[in-house]
Amino acid sequence: MKQSFYERIGESVYREKLPNGLQIYVVPKPGFTKSYAFFATRYGGMDTRFCLNGKWLDTPAGIAHYLEHKMFDTKDGNALQDLAKNGAEPNAFTANAMTGYYFDSTSHFEENLKILLSFVSVPYFTEESVAKEQGIIGQEIRMIEDNPDWQLYTRMLQALYQNSTARTSIAGTVESISHITADTLYDCHKAFYTPSNMVLTVVGNIKPERVVEIAQRVLPDEGGPVIPRDYGTEPDAVMEKETRLAMEVASPQFLTGFKCRPVADGEEYMRTSIIGDMACDILLGDSSPLYQRLYDQGLINTSFGGSFEMLPGVAYLYAGGDSKDSRAVKEEIQKEALRLVKEGIDEEFYQRIKKASFGANLRGLNSFENIAVSLSEGYFHGYDPLRFPQVFDSITREDVEMFLRDNIAEERSVLSEIVPKEA
């Protein structure tokens, strides 16, 4: 196996690509007790329209998430129990463009890894077991529908995007999931759960060769074809400027989103992601002049924050929290972006934000899950996330200013609000 050492962050990674196309990463963690395995497919809530065996399929919203739930069923029962006996509590999540299955354990790691690889790669559904899940996921959907944070975020994406499947709710709706059958689940598994569309990451003190051996033994010898997907063609214009919903909340909340220019895969993808994060910190992070001013004016409180996200074909910067005047906050954000572009970012401020961002990235390496998810995302988008110190070196103040100039503008913006229900 190929080993790389990252001196500036004190990590090393073993890499191997199996003949069936599966990418494997092993990250040793001396001194830690637990080991962590993360098995991910490049398939998520956005992948509803794709081409399998020359035929375009339209699948119901929420199917990737539904499939994630059903993967735990095995012919002999449920994988949860097998892992539980070894003290490993497995779990999974479905994101917009990835589904990941994972566990951590302090004993029987190899046996647990075999179980994980096996239940994720061998589907077992019956019409009855698929129908039964409607009740469980139906309640999950009800739960998030009552959650103001979820409503704000989902409605912001739906305001930003006209065609992109980024606007599709990952869990779907009670109505959309009612169309899911065992057959459609088998189709999706066949298309996306092939070794060549997946990545396995192990973080912990496990012999890298053993991980490779186990993966070779448990997983199929053949990879799979590349599956063309249709995320929708997205114009520059937003879908709607403002969206507002009344809910049982104590005070008004908002998110404002800016439709940013998407970037192709590769190292530039990672560089843009870091530039976007830094732009967000410089524009409205908690040590920015804007944050101080809005906080002192009582327009925001500690719930205020922002982030920059990239998904296939789309990118967006968003910010929000509680506010009694969300329009004023949104306006101030845009004014501050204009000022930064016009006057330039203060060099001293820029340098300390760079220092702090480096610290934040390094801090992230304490989390096994974060390491595994970053490596998987990096693999799917063609970059190496552990090279962040070098990428930081390559970024300049002008890069951040250019990002703000290109992306933070009124015509690219939307406002999503939740207001208290009138009594």
Added chain:
Amino acid sequence: LEVTRTQLMNGVYLTYLPARKFKTSLLSAQFVTPLRQETAGAYALLPAVLRRGTVTYPDMGSLAARLDKLYGARIDYTIRKKGENQCVGFVASMIDDSFTPGKERLLEPVANLLGELICDPATERGRFVNAYFDTEKTNLMDAIRSLINDKRDYADSRLLWEMCAGEPYGISRLGDEKSVEKLQLRKLYGQYGQLIATARLELIYSGSAPRERVEQAFRSALATLPRDSVAEIAKARPHVPREETLMVTDELDVTQGKLGMGFSCSSDDSIALLMGNTLFGGSSNSKLFMNVREKLSLCYYASSLYHRQKNLITVSSGIEFENYQKAYDEILAQLTAVQNGDLEDWEMESARSTLLNAYASMGDSQGKLENFYLGQAATGQTGTPEELAQQVREMAEDRIFNAMKTVKLDTVYFLRGKEAAE
């Protein structure tokens, strides 16, 4: 390398957790004081006001700039409930010295900043800065009101408040809106002086520095901490079980109902109850998960929590309004099953392994370690995760069933939709 707890000053204790494997070091300073209705709101407000500025860094901007320069060190204020004590203070974390490009030392400057936040707040006319007080008071009232935004948390809290009404455990860690509204600047400054002089202060460190260096850093950072006669921390009083189950219903405009159930435990065998709870609803292999969710498809979540520091069990679930009775009956049926030892071999094995895995991996997370050792210190307990794991390993099944037989339904809380109301 060993965990130690030493007294640094009168009523000031340092729990030292040596570790070289993390990218960061963690420093925590927590005042531990009995949870009381009259002071909960004031003490919750204090760390937020203190976090606004110090004599050297008098506003959020200069504080933030200082932290950025320390490679994005973080200092967050915390307000927690541990047993019937309220713990307020700061948790700081910074990257380990070995990863700073010039091998700069970060422990001392971060400890000093922590000490300044506690001992030398920004003041005007001998009190807290008026504007800081006003803003943070508004923010705290907003936070208390906003608890309703997350319906799961809200339902869990409402259950505890009702179940433990009249007991300190039923007081919110943030205090209540009415008493916070009445807080006054002058009085709060007095309460601040009182708290830092008389409350026990628990310090926790996790990182690669030797103990002597950590002790020295804290001693120097807290050199001006006033110390008076230090007050006792509260010992949690057992919950008084109800003769008749208390039923509480709230109505809100929501799409999912929340069913919460609170149980008293009269056994004092807390490790056996912890095991029993894990079997009942404490993991994704528990009776509640396997039956209420997987078998009957009644919910997405149904889980139970053992409150070790108060000896209670609470169940939390989200259901369709009309499934109330079905879920209620099934939850009780599963409790009975645990009490009667009606389980398969793998269930016992899995509950034991789940707990052992949790204890074994605790040392891999600085946040979990800090929270665990604060909980131990604030409730006068001394066990380490390894010692608790040993007890779990040796636990006889009968002991679990006997302890679980003392678990009795006490309070039921149901949050339902407005349309569902007849």
